[in-house]
Amino acid sequence: MYNFTISDNGNIxxxxxxxxxxxxxxxxxxxxxxxxxxxxxxxxxQRLITLWDIPKNxxxxxxSISDDRLKLTxxxxxxSIEYDIQWLLDHAYDTTSKNRVEGWTASHIEIWxxxxxxxxxxxxxxxVEKSPSARQNWLQNIAKYGFGTLKNGPIDxxxxxxxxxxxxxxxxxxxxxxxxxxxxxxxxxxAYTGLGLQAHTDNPYRDPVPTIQVLYCLESSxxxxxxxxxxxxxxxxxxxxxxxxxxxxxxxxxxxxEYSSNKEATLRARRPMIELxxxxxxxxxxxxxxSTAAITDVPFEDMQTFxxxxxxxxxIIDDPAMEVTFRLSPGECFVIDNTRILHARKAYSGxxxxxxxxxxxxxxxxxxxxxxxxxxxxxxx
Ligand code: FE2
Numbered sequence: 357m358y359n360f361t362i363s364d365n366g367n368i369x370x371x372x373x374x375x376x377x378x379x380x381x382x383x384x385x386x387x388x389x390x391x392x393x394x395x396x397x398x399x400x401x402q403r404l405i406t407l408w409d410i411p412k413n414x415x416x417x418x419x420s421i422s423d424d425r426l427k428l429t430x431x432x433x434x435x436s437i438e439y440d441i442q443w444l445l446d447h448a449y450d451t452t453s454k455n456r457v458e459g460w461t462a463s464h465i466e467i468w469x470x471x472x473x474x475x476x477x478x479x480x481x482x483x484v485e486k487s488p489s490a491r492q493n494w495l496q497n498i499a500k501y502g503f504g505t506l507k508n509g510p511i512d513x514x515x516x517x518x519x520x521x522x523x524x525x526x527x528x529x530x531x532x533x534x535x536x537x538x539x540x541x542x543x544x545x546x547a548y549t550g551l552g553l554q555a556h557t558d559n560p561y562r563d564p565v566p567t568i569q570v571l572y573c574l575e576s577s578x579x580x581x582x583x584x585x586x587x588x589x590x591x592x593x594x595x596x597x598x599x600x601x602x603x604x605x606x607x608x609x610x611x612x613x614e615y616s617s618n619k620e621a622t623l624r625a626r627r628p629m630i631e632l633x634x635x636x637x638x639x640x641x642x643x644x645x646x647s648t649a650a651i652t653d654v655p656f657e658d659m660q661t662f663x664x665x666x667x668x669x670x671x672i673i674d675d676p677a678m679e680v681t682f683r684l685s686p687g688e689c690f691v692i693d694n695t696r697i698l699h700a701r702k703a704y705s706g707x708x709x710x711x712x713x714x715x716x717x718x719x720x721x722x723x724x725x726x727x728x729x730x731x732x733x734x735x736x737x
Contacts, residue, residue: 358421358441366415366431371444379448383415387430389447390437458636459596459603466500467590472680477501481509481687484522492729495523499726502693503585509572509687516572516713519689524721527566529559530621534715537571541578541704555586555673555698558716560642561613561649563625566716569694573684578708583690584681586698588641591672592630595665602665605658606630613642614649626653629666631695640695643673673698684712693719 361370361378369386372378387410390396395405411432418429418436426444429436461467477497483490484506498504509515516534520526526533559566571583596603607630615623631640654662672678681702684690692699694716704710 358424358426360419360421360426362416362419366417369416369419369428371426371441373441373445378450379445380450381444381448383430384410385449386416386428386439386444387414387435387437391439391443392437395437456636458607458632459592459630459638460636461589461638464499465502465589467593468501468587468680469590469678470676470680472501476680476682477504479504479506481506481519485518488729489733491522492726492733495722495726495729498691498693499723502587502589502697503690505682505684505688505690507688509689511574511686513574514713515574515687516570516689516715519570519572519691520715520717523725524568524717527568527716527718529562529566529716530623534713537710537712537714539578539581539704539710541581541707541710553701554645554670555584555679555700556644556646557588557642557698558644558694559615559623559647560627560644561615561623561625561647563627565625565627565640565642565694567693567695567719568691568717568722569699569714570689570691570717571684571699571712571714572689573686573710573712575686575709575711576684578704578710579706580702580704581710582681582683582702584679584700584702585690585692586673586678586680586700588643588673588696588698589638591669591678591698592638592641594672595669598668599665601661602668603630605654605661605665606669607632609651609654609658609662611642611651612649612653613644613647615647624649629669641698643669643698645670695719 357374359372359378362368363370367383369381369383370378371381388407396403413432414430416428417431420427421441424441426439426441427436428439479490479494484494494504494506506519509519514534517526557565558569592603607628609628610626611629613625613627615621627642629642630638631642633639651662682690
């Protein structure tokens with residue numbers, strides 16, 4: 357049973373279902389979101405009018421309800437439009453949940469620490485390639501945890517391209533469509549190539565940053581060299597809980613990142629280490645010691661706090677309680693959300709060869725593939 361009231365001279369419509377709290381809508385919002393075929397293309401859902409086609413003084417002059425449909429007449433253009441009431445309630449913006457803490461995360465995300473070692477999101481390459489529901493499940497896990505591994509893939513040159521084809525397209529950079537990570541580990545070069553790498557996000561000097569990275573193992577005969585991932589969003593949550601001022605200083609000011617190779621490229625980005633949407637949603641982390649340039653956008657008064665915060669964030673990232681570790685065998689790979697997950701390689705402890713191929717791709721493509729699979733599989737049910 358729906359109830360409605362009109363107030364503010366026809367500017368506000370309130371709808372309530374049974375005894376639930378009423379939800380308020382503005383006349384201009386309702387008119388702009390009208391579902392009729394003259395406002396929205398029934399085929400592709402694109403809006404056919406501009407806001408300037410709607411009179412500035414628009415208001416609701418008449419309302420009627422039959423079953424679950426609401427019919428509104430707007431003045432001064434005298435246009436009558438029918439709405440599905442449930443659609444309106446599903447899209448209500450008159451909610452109290454908007455007072456969220458700075459650094460809140462989207463509801464489909466689950467942040468994690470080393471306990472996830474017992475449940476690393478993983479799937480079988482061939483199944484994910486063949487079965488839409490296996491692919492949906494794997495992509496859902498990447499959206500939720502920020503990474504996922506695949507096992508039992510082919511051990512052929514450029515197999516990583518088949519992984520990208522599961523959800524999107526390669527993002528080519530000055531490193532090419534893909535890059536080689538080939539390490540010969542022997543006693544003479546062990547000190548250099550066998551070093552572990554600190555957890556980092558890739559290419560923070562690009563804007564936009566590559567949002568997905570794929571690393572695919574083709575050979576792995578050296579001991580050690582495990583891959584390690586850390587949830588940057590969990591690290592940021594810990595930092596915020598320890599000191600809101602540290603969280604704030606890294607979110608408020610831009611750091612600078614740079615990669616310069618004289619012939620090839622000079623890449624620079626001015627972005628914060630903790631990236632928030634204007635409403636406080638945590639949307640990204642950039643953390644890479646090797647490519648952080650001189651930071652000059654922090655006022656003198658806040659620079660010491662900035663460095664204290666940067667140091668502490670690094671310590672949290674390095675804390676073993678944060679890391680999930682796995683060893684890639686030939687034919688195995690992992691896909692990470694480079695806006696959220698930091699990755700690292702542990703040191704080697706023996707001799708041998710390790711050959712990985714890596715490439716970048718786009719997260720919007722991955723999310724789009726997941727959404728289409730959701731639609732397709734929900735329809736089939
Ligand atoms: Fe990397």
